[in-house]
Amino acid sequence: MSTVRFETPDYDAEAPVLVVGAGAAGLVAALAARGDGADVVVLERDPLPRGSTALSAGLIPAAGTRWQAAAGVEDDPERFARDILAKAEHEPDPADVARLASLSAPVLEWLADAHGLDVSLVDDFRYPGHSALRMHGLPSRSGEELVDRLREAAEAADVAILTGAHATTLFATGDRRVTGVEIARPDGSCERIGCGALVLACNGYGGNRELVGRHIPQMRDALYFGHPGNQGDAVLWGEALGAATRHLSGHQGHGSVAHPHGILITWACLMEGGVQVNAEGRRFADESHGYSEAAAGVIAQPGGIAYSIFDARIAGIARQFEDFRQAEAQGAVIEAPDAATLAARLGLPADALAGTLSEVERLKAQGAADAFGRDFAGVPPLVPPYRAVRVTGALFHTQGGLVVDANARVLDPAGTPLPNLHAAGGAACGISGSKASGYLSGNGLLTAVGWGYAAGRAAAALSRRRPLSSSAAIPS
Numbered sequence: 001m002s003t004v005r006f007e008t009p010d011y012d013a014e015a016p017v018l019v020v021g022a023g024a025a026g027l028v029a030a031l032a033a034r035g036d037g038a039d040v041v042v043l044e045r046d047p048l049p050r051g052s053t054a055l056s057a058g059l060i061p062a063a064g065t066r067w068q069a070a071a072g073v074e075d076d077p078e079r080f081a082r083d084i085l086a087k088a089e090h091e092p093d094p095a096d097v098a099r100l101a102s103l104s105a106p107v108l109e110w111l112a113d114a115h116g117l118d119v120s121l122v123d124d125f126r127y128p129g130h131s132a133l134r135m136h137g138l139p140s141r142s143g144e145e146l147v148d149r150l151r152e153a154a155e156a157a158d159v160a161i162l163t164g165a166h167a168t169t170l171f172a173t174g175d176r177r178v179t180g181v182e183i184a185r186p187d188g189s190c191e192r193i194g195c196g197a198l199v200l201a202c203n204g205y206g207g208n209r210e211l212v213g214r215h216i217p218q219m220r221d222a223l224y225f226g227h228p229g230n231q232g233d234a235v236l237w238g239e240a241l242g243a244a245t246r247h248l249s250g251h252q253g254h255g256s257v258a259h260p261h262g263i264l265i266t267w268a269c270l271m272e273g274g275v276q277v278n279a280e281g282r283r284f285a286d287e288s289h290g291y292s293e294a295a296a297g298v299i300a301q302p303g304g305i306a307y308s309i310f311d312a313r314i315a316g317i318a319r320q321f322e323d324f325r326q327a328e329a330q331g332a333v334i335e336a337p338d339a340a341t342l343a344a345r346l347g348l349p350a351d352a353l354a355g356t357l358s359e360v361e362r363l364k365a366q367g368a369a370d371a372f373g374r375d376f377a378g379v380p381p382l383v384p385p386y387r388a389v390r391v392t393g394a395l396f397h398t399q400g401g402l403v404v405d406a407n408a409r410v411l412d413p414a415g416t417p418l419p420n421l422h423a424a425g426g427a428a429c430g431i432s433g434s435k436a437s438g439y440l441s442g443n444g445l446l447t448a449v450g451w452g453y454a455a456g457r458a459a460a461a462l463s464r465r466r467p468l469s470s471s472a473a474i475p476s
């Protein structure tokens with residue numbers, strides 16, 4: 001139970017900068033604060049830092065990077081910001097979006113140069129809503145590798161990461177200054193750690209069914225595919241401290257999680273020319289809109305199930321993702337030489353499936369749009385043998401959260417920063433607005449890495465009581 005107590009206890013230890021959560025946001029915040037000379041302690045409830053970061057594909061969007069330049073990709077932060085705002089129908093604060101878009105390239109280059117992350121550009125697939133190739137990832141394209149490399153970098157930088165340290169209570173003064181945190185240990189003991197500045201990097205409330213039901217009722221019973229430890233502590237603590245929250249109904253869903261295997265199947269399978277059908281063998285949506293809003297559409301199909309159908313060429317593209325390779329290894333990817341065999345293997349009505357696939361190919365050949373509005377012009381044909389995966393829709397993570405300023409300081413409803421509280425990643429209000437459709441691929445890790453960096457630097461400055469500029473310089 002996350003609570004705030006307005007009292008100042010005796011502390012067992014003190015940390016100038018204390019971070020709750022060791023996912024991408026917390027570890028980047030710790031590295032940034034450490035880079036500015038602050039001593040940092042990170043509290044992580046799990047025995048090993050994983051978080052939703054480890055469940056992700058680890059792809060971070062960034063505009064104007066050297067990797068894009070090397071690949072001849074033209075891009076810049078303004079263009080990136082336009083894409084984010086267009087996807088979210090201009091709901092997010094444009095200043096937040098501009099700040100994160102402008103931080104994206106220098107922070108990624110800093111992670112590569114100062115902390116050895118082996119970053120490269122995903123150059124064979126453009127994610128829906130992005131007007132340029134701008135997804136970057138580590139060699140395995142897995143979030144597990146991302147969180148492991150960040151943890152190793154933090155350890156190398158002498159960041160203290162306390163695992164098995166579940167933050168349960170914040171202590172604050174009457175003017176909302178957080179003086180420290182109580183942690184519960186696996187053996188049932190408690191410790192209290194005082195702090196100069198606190199960074200909340202404990203993600204959102206996707207793992208808290210009661211909060212999901214309150215803020216996102218249509219996803220109350222959906223499979224939650226994020227990290228179960230993300231119980232909404234940041235929002236609950238922030239509310240108790242009088243902080244502002246925004247867009248609590250915002251979330252990222254995903255309409256393509258292999259079922260029952262529980263493995264993410266990249267949306268590239270559909271964007272590259274694949275389609276989804278339901279148990280009746282019929283399509284039900286424009287798959288090119290995006291995977292986030294597709295979740296509710298898949299959940300609404302009979303049994304909450306759909307089948308993603310593609311071919312060997314597309315499987316070759318998808319195979320760059322560790323998740324897809326896992327799905328193949330576990331038998332989630334069905335192969336069939338023709339539509340009739342595919343229908344038999346999936347248990348779908350053969351005539352309906354054959355009709356659906358031939359109609360899709362007719363539209364592709366004609367470069368026409370379908371009744372759902374999907375434009376098939378220029379989309380390559382599906383060439384047998386086919387591949388297919390039985391999938392369901394899932395809630396990945398929440399996008400609403402604590403309202404922050406350009407330095408990731410938590411604000412109250414009047415826009416006044418709380419004295420020493422910062423939020424990053426899923427703990428902060430994201431840049432996806434109030435609807436699932438507002439989520440542009442990569443918004444999750446962009447806010448983790450971008451706000452993490454801003455929060456870490458701001459917390460370090462605060463812990464040294466240095467004046468804080470809103471455009472803190474990026475380390476070279």
Ligand SMILES: Cc1cc2nc3c(=O)[nH]c(=O)nc-3n(C[C@H](O)[C@H](O)[C@H](O)COP(=O)(O)OP(=O)(O)OC[C@H]3O[C@@H](n4cnc5c(N)ncnc54)[C@H](O)[C@@H]3O)c2cc1C
Nearest residue numbers: 021023024025045051052053056167202425426442444445
């Ligand atoms: C399957 C999946 C795929 C995704 N793919 C992508 C992608 O490719 N690109 C992208 O941009 N985004 C992606 N996302 C979203 C992305 O993973 C998240 O937005 C991002 O990881 C959030 O980072 P975070 O550091 O805020 O949270 P997390 O990585 O979840 O870290 C939060 C940490 O806080 C800890 N914690 C929570 N409460 C407490 C507490 N009280 N005390 C101590 N510790 C606590 C948790 O144990 C956890 O380790 C994906 C998400 C999922 C689920």
